[in-house]
Amino acid sequence: xxxxxxxxxxxxxxxxDLPYSYLIPQALEDKIKPGMRVxxxxxxxxxxxxxxxxxxxxxxxxxxTTLLKRIEAPMxxxxxxxxxxxxxxxxxxxxxxxxxxxxxxxxxxxxxKASYDKKVVVREHCPQTIIDDVFDGxxxxxxELAEQQGKLPVIMKLRQEELxxxxxxxxxxxxxxxARGFKARLSQSELVxxxxxxxxxxxxxxxxxxxxxxxxxxxxxxxxAKELYELSAPAIKTGETKGWVEIVEREVQRDPYANHxxxxxxxxxxxxxxxxxxxxxxxxxxxxxxxxFLLQGITGSxxxxxxxxVIAEVLNEGKTGIVLVPEISLTPQTVRRFKERFGPEVAVxxxxxxxxxxxxxxxxxxxxxxxxxxxxxSAIFAPLDNLGVIIIDEEHESSYKQEENPRYHxxxxxxxxxxxxxxxxxxxxxxxxxxxxxxxxxxxxxxLYLTQRASQASSLxxxxxxxxxxxxTFGKMQTFSRHLLxxxxxxxxxxxxxxxxxxxxxxxxxxxxxxxxxxxPCPNCDISLTLHMDSHSMKCHYCGHExxxxxxxPDCQSQKIRYYGTGTQKVEEELQxxxxxxxxxxxxxxxxxxxxxxxxxLEQFGNHExxxxxxxxxxxxxxxFPNVTLVGVLNAxxxxxxxxxxxxxxxxxxxxxxxxxxxxxxKPGEVVIQTFNPEHYAIQLAQRQDYERFFRYEMKIRHxxxxxxxxxxxxxxxxxxxxxxxxxxxxxILLGLKEQLSDQAIVLGPTPKAIMRVxxxxxxxxxxxxxxxxxxxxxxxxxxxxxxxxxxxxxxxxVDTDPLNFV
DNA sequence: AGCACGCCGACT
DNA sequence: GTCGGCGTGCTC
Numbered sequence: 001x002x003x004x005x006x007x008x009x010x011x012x013x014x015x016x017d018l019p020y021s022y023l024i025p026q027a028l029e030d031k032i033k034p035g036m037r038v039x040x041x042x043x044x045x046x047x048x049x050x051x052x053x054x055x056x057x058x059x060x061x062x063x064x065t066t067l068l069k070r071i072e073a074p075m076x077x078x079x080x081x082x083x084x085x086x087x088x089x090x091x092x093x094x095x096x097x098x099x100x101x102x103x104x105x106x107x108x109x110x111x112x113k114a115s116y117d118k119k120v121v122v123r124e125h126c127p128q129t130i131i132d133d134v135f136d137g138x139x140x141x142x143x144e145l146a147e148q149q150g151k152l153p154v155i156m157k158l159r160q161e162e163l164x165x166x167x168x169x170x171x172x173x174x175x176x177x178x179a180r181g182f183k184a185r186l187s188q189s190e191l192v193x194x195x196x197x198x199x200x201x202x203x204x205x206x207x208x209x210x211x212x213x214x215x216x217x218x219x220x221x222x223x224x225a226k227e228l229y230e231l232s233a234p235a236i237k238t239g240e241t242k243g244w245v246e247i248v249e250r251e252v253q254r255d256p257y258a259n260h261x262x263x264x265x266x267x268x269x270x271x272x273x274x275x276x277x278x279x280x281x282x283x284x285x286x287x288x289x290x291x292x293f294l295l296q297g298i299t300g301s302x303x304x305x306x307x308x309x310v311i312a313e314v315l316n317e318g319k320t321g322i323v324l325v326p327e328i329s330l331t332p333q334t335v336r337r338f339k340e341r342f343g344p345e346v347a348v349x350x351x352x353x354x355x356x357x358x359x360x361x362x363x364x365x366x367x368x369x370x371x372x373x374x375x376x377x378s379a380i381f382a383p384l385d386n387l388g389v390i391i392i393d394e395e396h397e398s399s400y401k402q403e404e405n406p407r408y409h410x411x412x413x414x415x416x417x418x419x420x421x422x423x424x425x426x427x428x429x430x431x432x433x434x435x436x437x438x439x440x441x442x443x444x445x446x447x448l449y450l451t452q453r454a455s456q457a458s459s460l461x462x463x464x465x466x467x468x469x470x471x472x473t474f475g476k477m478q479t480f481s482r483h484l485l486x487x488x489x490x491x492x493x494x495x496x497x498x499x500x501x502x503x504x505x506x507x508x509x510x511x512x513x514x515x516x517x518x519x520x521p522c523p524n525c526d527i528s529l530t531l532h533m534d535s536h537s538m539k540c541h542y543c544g545h546e547x548x549x550x551x552x553x554p555d556c557q558s559q560k561i562r563y564y565g566t567g568t569q570k571v572e573e574e575l576q577x578x579x580x581x582x583x584x585x586x587x588x589x590x591x592x593x594x595x596x597x598x599x600x601x602l603e604q605f606g607n608h609e610x611x612x613x614x615x616x617x618x619x620x621x622x623x624x625f626p627n628v629t630l631v632g633v634l635n636a637x638x639x640x641x642x643x644x645x646x647x648x649x650x651x652x653x654x655x656x657x658x659x660x661x662x663x664x665x666x667k668p669g670e671v672v673i674q675t676f677n678p679e680h681y682a683i684q685l686a687q688r689q690d691y692e693r694f695f696r697y698e699m700k701i702r703h704x705x706x707x708x709x710x711x712x713x714x715x716x717x718x719x720x721x722x723x724x725x726x727x728x729x730x731x732x733i734l735l736g737l738k739e740q741l742s743d744q745a746i747v748l749g750p751t752p753k754a755i756m757r758v759x760x761x762x763x764x765x766x767x768x769x770x771x772x773x774x775x776x777x778x779x780x781x782x783x784x785x786x787x788x789x790x791x792x793x794x795x796x797x798x799v800d801t802d803p804l805n806f807v
Numbered sequence: 808a809g810c811a812c813g814c815c816g817a818c819t
Numbered sequence: 820g821t822c823g824g825c826g827t828g829c830t831c
Contacts (some may be wrong), residue, residue: 007831011808020831044810068831117810388830662829 002003003029004060005071007051008100009042010114014788017099019054023070031057032071033465035079035086037112039072048072048168050114052104054086073170080108080366084384084420089417097404097533097781097799107381108405109359117169118143120155126163134158140167173355182236182245183219184212194244204235212245219248225443249399265340267309273297274306277448281306282313284424287386292415294395294440295428297450298460298661303428305454307391308341310426315345317421320371324410326397327351327376329621332599334658338374349375349382377402380410380417387421390414394621395427396653397437400805407804411436430660430691434702438709461631461662461669461717463687467678474578484632484672485578487508490614492582495603496629496667498612501619501658502568502588503638509567511538513553514560520550526757533569534590539764543759555563555720571634574612579612587615620658629669631662636675636683643754644806645707647680654695655686674681706746711769716783717753717804719796723762729795733783737768740779745770754807761796767806 006019022040024032032038032053040051046069061669081089089103096103105113112389114419121140122131123558133155137142141164146155158164184191195209211229225231239245270278277295284291297303307323314321325334332349338346347361347370364370366383373382377400380390392400400410411427418425427445440447454459464483471481479604491498512519519528522540527556529538531549539546553561563570567587575584585605592598598618605613606625613619613628633655640651648667655673663669675683685694702712716733720726732749737747746769770776787797 004831009830011810011830015828016808016830018831022831040831043808045811049808793826 001058002060002062002065003032004057004065004068005032005038005053006055006057007038007053007071008104009040010050011042011100011102012101014099014785017093017101020051021060021068022051023065023068025070028074029143031074033079034083037075037114039075041069041072045166046168047116048170049116049117049169049207050075052081052101070761075114075170078257078549080112080344080383082385084417085381086381087420088381088413092408092413094777095412095801096406096408097777097784097801099589103406106378106408107403109362110355111173111359113173115171115173117171119167119169120146121165121167122161123163123165126158130158130163145406150548154338174284177225179221181219181221181224181248182239182246183215184217184244184245184329184649186244188213191244201435203233204232205238208235208239208404209244212239221691236548243248263340264343265337267303267312267341270304270305270309271302271452271454273450273452274454276303276305277450278309278313279444280448281310281389281424281426285310285314285317285319287684288422289424289740290415290419290441290447292418292423292425292427293448294432294436294445295426295427295448295450296432296437296440296691297430298453299430299657300453301430301450302454303393303450304337306450307393307426307428308337310389310391311338311342314388315342317388319386320384321373321389322379322382322384322387322390322414322417322705323372323374323389324379324390324400324414325374325376326399326621328357328399328598328618329394330374331602333602333624335374336374338716342372344369347373347375347382349373352598353378364802377410380413386415387423389423389426391426391428393427393428396431396433398650398804401802403805404636405798407800407802412802431656432691434649434695434698435709438699455493460689461659461671463659463671463673463689465678465687466674467676468676471674479574479634480578481672481674484674487670489581489671491630492579492611494629495611497610497625497627497628498632499619499628499658499661500571500612500614500632500634502571502614502616502634503654505634509533509570510564511549511561512564513556513558514562515558516553516556518553518555519751520547520554524758524760526755531563531567532590542755568614568616574613575612582612584612584614585610587613587619589616617654618660620654625661626666627731628661631658631661631669631671633658633671633673633675636673637680638684639678640677640680644807645702645705646804646806648680648698648701650682652682652686652698655683655689656689659686659689665804707771711746711771713803714768714770714780715800715806716766716768716780717763717800718750718765719758719761719763720794721761723756725795726762726764729787729790730766734766737766737779740775741768741770741773765806767803 003024004021005024007022009016009020034053034055036053038051038053039048042049046084085107087486089100089107092098092099092103114714119140119142122135131137155164159166190210191213195206198205207229208231211225211231222233222236227389230604236245240247281293295303311321335348347365349358349361365373373379373384392411395411402408412426439445466481466483468481474482474485489496510519510528511531520538521528522543522545524545525540525542527542529540532539536549537546550561552559568586571656572584572586585601587601604610608627636655640647659671673683673687677683681697702708718726718730734750745768749766750764753765756762784797784799788794791797
């Protein structure tokens with residue numbers, strides 16, 4: 001019976017988000033497997049596109065099969081998606097409402113996404129005159145070139161006359177990097193004979209034969225032969241002409257950490273709490289329990305050592321493990337800790353890797369060479385079999401949620417995969433998200449606590465709050481309190497280091513006219529432009545618009561146009577004026593844009609090449625410098641006043657985290673928090689590092705206001721170039737929702753987004769708060785389906801079934 | 808997404 | 820009368 005493959009095609013639309021059936025050609029019958037990529041003809045013109053086989057059927061009636069097209073070619077030799085990941089894609093499609101094809105592409109390295117080309121090929125009976133005129137005498141022409149040269153009308157006509165064909169090409173990008181190499185064509189004994197016949201002064205040829213003998217039939221790359229044995233290229237060439245060697249192409253692995261050397265480290269002795277956590281988790285590993293643990297441990301309590309030893313046990317059992325780390329923490333220091341313990345069994349998936357490097361790491365995992373995967377969010381899709389544990393460090397980090405389709409949360413998928421493999425998940429944090437902590441409270445997750453700092457010498461830092469409404473400040477911008485400056489001063493004298501954090505949001509420089517108060521707005525968005533001194537221009541952070549800095553007020557022509565605000569650059573300048581002798585390192589989006597810049601800056605600071613590290617949120621994570629004895633938070637409030645119910649939670653987490661940066665060594669640490677809201681509970685409780693009180697207080701607030709974790713939320717965002725179009729659409733959607741939802745559900749909106757216009761589009765949102773709405777996801781899907789027509793005409797509609805951001 | 812079919816405006 | 824605009828609908 002004819003075999004048929006069910007294929008998800010690479011056409012990301014609502015209407016094509018379903019499997020299409022294709023015949024499997026006889027020759028490929030036993031080759032095509034679920035999880036493989038294939039090239040299939042699609043649509044009227046039979047253009048060739050990529051597809052994923054999800055199922056093979058052989059019980060299709062013969063009458064049906066005659067209507068089917070056939071698979072053109074496989075794109076893989078073995079499936080790139082395991083049955084597990086195929087199932088996980090189902091789950092993702094169901095819960096995030098994203099297209100199946102988008103889910104597949106998210107699960108795989110970027111290079112596996114096909115790109116498409118088109119070309120025009122002359123047919124056999126095409127007259128030579130036309131070939132000369134249109135194709136410059138060649139047999140084909142790329143579509144792109146034909147378009148540029150304005151030849152499309154001619155080509156259309158030629159195609160109707162059947163003189164030329166339009167051919168579609170699916171480009172595979174995932175070519176493994178290959179290198180030229182060679183291996184012996186002769187047997188060992190023949191080589192010995194050859195060597196005996198060589199003249200004594202033919203040094204390179206002797207060397208070549210020696211190398212060949214040593215390789216014993218194995219291949220080596222030319223570059224490796226040169227590097228290791230100083231074998232020259234001409235010698236290899238000679239070997240080829242004389243028939244001693246065979247030239248081969250070898251797949252080479254790009255190892256992004258090839259230049260690092262790692263010395264083996266061994267398990268440290270665990271304290272009682274760490275030991276208890278270790279035992280609970282490894283017991284779940286051994287007993288194959290899909291238990292989720294919340295490992296709640298203060299900064300410096302040695303969570304990582306617990307992870308390492310759990311993984312060691314997992315490997316010992318012949319299983320594999322995934323460790324997720326926030327993108328920003330995936331520094332060489334973090335990687336080193338795992339590489340030093342587990343060596344080449346560790347693969348690292350990191351967004352800073354090139355697409356090729358990422359593919360190589362992925363291949364290494366797929367081939368079973370790596371047993372431990374350390375990576376950011378998308379490493380949750382690592383193609384590991386036989387998972388023994390999934391660890392998510394800094395569980396509360398928002399970077400685990402993808403803010404584009406598919407809008408998945410790595411934590412949810414981790415729990416799904418753990419269920420599949422019957423293995424535990426460990427969620428680690430000093431400041432767990434309220435959702436996670438609430439689940440632990442209800443014993444859905446099992447709680448494990450680490451309350452002691454692992455190294456006895458270090459103690460918790462002392463934290464002071466400075467009320468900026470009353471404090472004596474310094475400088476034009478009132479960025480620094482006298483108190484903080486004095487403390488910075490003493491550190492500089494003592495040759496200790498200081499970390500200063502600037503909450504970036506709402507803290508950028510802008511230009512304002514002192515006469516009329518005019519602020520230069522973005523022409524495309526409802527926001528003012530930000531001043532950038534490095535490029536001497538005004539930029540919009542939302543749409544990228546850039547323009548010159550005005551000399552006179554564009555509104556009233558006054559000359560009195562001045563710079564305001566405190567961007568990191570401005571603060572750096574002022575700090576430099578206050579401490580001319582201090583070496584300051586600035587770390588923000590501008591200085592870390594270039595690949596590897598982030599690590600380089602941190603390394604410099606670690607080597608004490610700077611005294612003060614001044615940066616945005618990104619400095620709060622994971623850095624561990626023993627010489628830092630003072631951490632200053634310049635503006636603790638800015639995130640606090642956002643209209644988002646998680647504002648307090650984020651502020652508390654951030655402040656607790658930066659505070660942990662002080663006093664990591666044997667010298668005591670101090671933290672100074674400058675704020676305009678000194679009485680706010682998030683700030684007060686962060687000062688005392690009192691997560692428990694914060695949790696209870698915040699839960700009360702969430703309960704009273706019907707927010708998570710007491711309620712689930714869903715968010716619909718629509719945008720359109722015309723405001724009345726979005727507004728009307730959203731009211732329509734609201735009406736439909738009201739009909740579908742039970743009266744327990746609460747619908748907020750539609751309301752314009754805080755920045756209503758971005759890039760000349762108007763944004764509105766609806767938020768749904770609910771407890772039990774079994775039909776909600778299905779109905780949200782129908783909303784997307786019903787608006788297909790408008791979506792193709794400029795409406796943008798996005799649905800998030802578990803949003804993290806409401807601003 | 809990309810292509811074909813189809814129904815209304817300005818041209819040889 | 821036709822060439823071509825892009826609205827609509829379909830793709831195994």
